[in-house]
Amino acid sequence: MNLRKYLKVYKKFLHTSLASELEYKTNILVDLITAILSLIGSIFLLSIFFQNNGYIGGWKFEQALIIQSIYTILNGITNTWFNPNLTEIVKHIREGTLDFVLLKPIDSQFFISLKKLNPSGFLEIMLGFFLLFFCIRINQINLNLSFLTLSLITLSCSICILYSLWFFISTTTIWFVKTWNATEVLRSFLYIGRFPLNSFSFSLRIFFSVFIPIAFITTIPSEVFLGLSQLWKILLEVIVASVFLITSRKFWLFALKFYSSASS
Amino acid sequence: MISKLIKRKIFPLLKVQYSNMLEYRVEIALWAISGIIPFFMLNIWTNNNLNESINISDIMLSRYFLCAFFVRQFSVVWVVFSFEEDSLMGKVSPYLIQPLNPFFRYFAQHLAEQITRFPFALIIAFFFFIFNPESIWIPNLSILFLSIVSTFLSFLIQFLMQSIVACLCFWTEKASSIERLLFIPTLFLSGLLAPVVSFPAYVKSWIYLTPFPYLIDFPANLLSGNETNISGGLSIQILWILLLFPLFKKIWSEGTKKYTAMGS
Numbered sequence: 001m002n003l004r005k006y007l008k009v010y011k012k013f014l015h016t017s018l019a020s021e022l023e024y025k026t027n028i029l030v031d032l033i034t035a036i037l038s039l040i041g042s043i044f045l046l047s048i049f050f051q052n053n054g055y056i057g058g059w060k061f062e063q064a065l066i067i068q069s070i071y072t073i074l075n076g077i078t079n080t081w082f083n084p085n086l087t088e089i090v091k092h093i094r095e096g097t098l099d100f101v102l103l104k105p106i107d108s109q110f111f112i113s114l115k116k117l118n119p120s121g122f123l124e125i126m127l128g129f130f131l132l133f134f135c136i137r138i139n140q141i142n143l144n145l146s147f148l149t150l151s152l153i154t155l156s157c158s159i160c161i162l163y164s165l166w167f168f169i170s171t172t173t174i175w176f177v178k179t180w181n182a183t184e185v186l187r188s189f190l191y192i193g194r195f196p197l198n199s200f201s202f203s204l205r206i207f208f209s210v211f212i213p214i215a216f217i218t219t220i221p222s223e224v225f226l227g228l229s230q231l232w233k234i235l236l237e238v239i240v241a242s243v244f245l246i247t248s249r250k251f252w253l254f255a256l257k258f259y260s261s262a263s264s
Numbered sequence: 265m266i267s268k269l270i271k272r273k274i275f276p277l278l279k280v281q282y283s284n285m286l287e288y289r290v291e292i293a294l295w296a297i298s299g300i301i302p303f304f305m306l307n308i309w310t311n312n313n314l315n316e317s318i319n320i321s322d323i324m325l326s327r328y329f330l331c332a333f334f335v336r337q338f339s340v341v342w343v344v345f346s347f348e349e350d351s352l353m354g355k356v357s358p359y360l361i362q363p364l365n366p367f368f369r370y371f372a373q374h375l376a377e378q379i380t381r382f383p384f385a386l387i388i389a390f391f392f393f394i395f396n397p398e399s400i401w402i403p404n405l406s407i408l409f410l411s412i413v414s415t416f417l418s419f420l421i422q423f424l425m426q427s428i429v430a431c432l433c434f435w436t437e438k439a440s441s442i443e444r445l446l447f448i449p450t451l452f453l454s455g456l457l458a459p460v461v462s463f464p465a466y467v468k469s470w471i472y473l474t475p476f477p478y479l480i481d482f483p484a485n486l487l488s489g490n491e492t493n494i495s496g497g498l499s500i501q502i503l504w505i506l507l508l509f510p511l512f513k514k515i516w517s518e519g520t521k522k523y524t525a526m527g528s
Binding site: 033038051182201 | 300316
């Protein structure tokens with residue numbers, strides 16, 4: 001594993017994908033407006049929920065906004081890296097071009113998960129951070145070093161879980177060939193991440209923490225920001241994230257054994 | 265002449281597209297599952313007793329969201345994505361030579377997909393009733409008929425709107441980002457995530473001037489037996505279709521004049 005080589009290759013990836021995406025400049029502007037409207041829409045929806053209630057699942061409106069901001073950041077990351085790359089896997093497998101990826105003297109998972117980049121997602125990430133700083137102000141959160149490290153740890157764990165989920169589903173393409181819509185299912189489940197987990201009924205809460213760990217993705221980082229989180233929850237998230245990462249890697253290597261190119 | 269058109273063109277088209285869609289039944293099943301967001305929203309509403317403030321009982325609200333799910337299932341439109349791909353790949357040129365507007369082909373595709381989707385939607389509804397047995401109801405025949413009509417009208421409105429956006433492909437090549445922008449108000453204002461009755465007064469004052477509440481809220485209210493103005497809703501749906509259709513024809517004729525086939 002040569003880290004310098006991988007960094008160099010990644011720089012090339014960045015360059016080529018930025019160059020090809022910047023061909024469609026108006027697209028980026030439209031995507032920015034979409035991201036802003038989508039954020040306004042979800043805050044609007046949240047405000048309907050809080051219209052006549054002070055609390056939803058034990059969360060105040062200002063606190064629920066933190067979940068919204070973390071969701072926006074993670075959604076931006078999904079749109080920048082995961083979505084463009086992992087939909088590409090489907091194409092690679094369908095057209096048999098995965099052969100060329102496997103022949104390259106570079107790790108195949110690295111190649112297919114980082115090859116592309118969609119710059120319009122950056123704007124969404126920035127929007128999310130903007131809202132997050134606003135939330136930190138209105139919730140009067142004191143920033144200190146331990147808090148910052150904890151929130152960084154939980155956020156990066158969320159990103160790992162999210163990546164693994166996406167990668168996991170895309171890997172199943174090797175058997176099913178067309179899993180375009182499986183990612184749609186994941187997308188609609190992830191939508192739940194916009195709301196505090198406690199606002200759902202008990203059975204759904206179990207479902208969303210065991211089968212699809214959406215609870216870990218947005219709720220725990222938000223709790224860290226509010227200083228509500230217990231240590232065991234953070235530890236649990238770290239464990240879940242590493243388990244997910246390792247299994248997704250193992251699963252990819254396992255799935256590759258079943259890859260039999262197109263038309264062969 | 266019209267009967268000849270139906271017999272020689274529409275029927276074969278539908279038949280071909282239906283057998284085409286049956287090939288992708290797993291995909292369509294997954295797509296049907298990805299539409300279950302209304303049920304998650306219902307869970308938030310009832311679990312936090314939010315519906316008390318808008319005077320809708322639990323049972324009526326669960327029926328509303330079930331109907332919203334159904335209406336959404338049968339009014340999903342994706343014509344812009346198909347058209348964009350076809351126009352980028354240069355497939356539109358042979359379609360243009362044929363003595364049939366290519367949008368008929370897409371229209372038949374959508375209808376065939378809805379027929380394929382029907383059993384899956386029924387299965388999901390069946391599971392919904394297992395979990396919520398108290399919300400079972402049987403709408404009377406005339407209401408059922410009217411709501412099928414209004415769902416179809418809602419589908420027509422969305423199909424026309426998206427076809428207009430799709431025609432922008434003639435100018436920009438990537439029109440799907442505009443569609444994603446248009447999808448945001450559809451998502452938040454149509455009543456898919458929260459019934460329009462629950463919206464704050466400052467939104468309710470102008471929302472009925474837009475087509476959005478007639479896409480899901482109106483047909484869902486009609487089918488679920490919630491209070492709604494039947495003749496008013498239907499006539500406004502028809503009004504929107506009468507408004508959008510000439511616009512589509514205009515943009516189509518302008519666009520085809522502008523069209524230059526790829527690689528020529």
